[in-house]
Amino acid sequence: MAKTTVGANADGVGDDAVQAATGRPRDEWFELLDAADAATWTHKDVATWLVAEHRVDAWWAQSVTVAYEQARGIRRPGQRQDGTYEASVTRTVDLDKTEGLRALAALVERELGVAPLALNLGAKHPTARFPLDGGEFVLASSTERSGGRSSIGLTWGRMPDGDRLADVKARMRGWLAEVG
Template identity: 75%
Template structure:
């Protein structure tokens, strides 16, 4: 079966979690189970990791999502509000403003829509395209060395995960046309 969105554990290795937090995922999950975190909300779990164990906020979020996925509380691609999100990225040989303009042009043509907001001058420029039913596509760019940029697309607020694979395939195709 083709899994369109990987699990939290696939994105960040257990060695990295151990090096950054002093414990591996299994140890964190055992502590969370012991504390009864399976019945807690996402924010409460992450706050407990930060407040009780001094885990950095970014790592606490990752451990929390991993715990929720491992315990069947959240599926890969699912946000804490229950909606689903898919993201793709690639590196291009363009500066940030040129990369975002090119990406926004492609997305606008594919969606037959204008961005609600287009910010070409920010350090990390973005363009947001609102869609029917509250969904959106966010185009973003981050500067890299030597005039290159990382371009990314996020399709958010999907009501279920049934379209994740198709959405990711479409967005990957759109990224290939930039740069």
């Protein structure tokens, strides 16, 4: 598979959206965080500070925190707080959420050669979890959209390094393209 760059947090969320949701653009948040010596703090401490001291919504605090960590070289794109790596992809399909997950789970099972450890079709957001060697996993999910459509997604988690991120994302995008 062709390698492509895996984007940083800031690539997926525009500065206008950050400012509209938090009251400041990213660069101002980064200046405040630098002044507070936040590069030496834990991820949780940074996000908590943004919520407690600046009343940033928790979701946006996480987004600003990840962007800050990536901008300061504390975290690489795709890297989780625990140091492992994760890649995710989504696509909207013309299937309801249960049909979408069934189709996606069947495809992932065929491609990986492993049955899901858990298949939860009755949840508000149905999921199927596939265990892989070395503690890695693939999580298939589905969320209802309007008009009988659903957003299906795949997350490949607990990769020990970021070397395969681009290839894994490309592989999962190919799987999503086959559904619906």
